[in-house]
Amino acid sequence: MKPSKPNAAVTAMNQVFLVGKVSSPGVEKTLPSGDCVVEFRVLVDREKPRGKKREVDVLDIATWNNRLRKRALSLQVDEWVEIEGSLRRRFWRGPTGLSSRWQVEASEVRRI
Numbered sequence: 001m002k003p004s005k006p007n008a009a010v011t012a013m014n015q016v017f018l019v020g021k022v023s024s025p026g027v028e029k030t031l032p033s034g035d036c037v038v039e040f041r042v043l044v045d046r047e048k049p050r051g052k053k054r055e056v057d058v059l060d061i062a063t064w065n066n067r068l069r070k071r072a073l074s075l076q077v078d079e080w081v082e083i084e085g086s087l088r089r090r091f092w093r094g095p096t097g098l099s100s101r102w103q104v105e106a107s108e109v110r111r112i
Contacts, residue, residue, distance in 0.1 A: 016085050026040040039062050061104050
């Protein structure tokens, strides 16, 4: 069965909302372009299937603006946070060729 096309009132959007625990401290990086980014990881639970053990995902988070970079650097491992942002795929050329990874680009980081 073919998926239906969205009607004119539907708009595509890339919006992510996460609640989880910080699993690695923030690390600030300066890119060759001179831009600064802070990257950290958040652990989120998967929906628990009946009778199964706990399953989690560890997600990479990046913050680019000054206010959020400072906040991300102050986060502690096991601290609960809410993250709002969008999903991005980052590409780079490494020693073995072109590589990529998915990352959440945070537009808001809140302690809870």
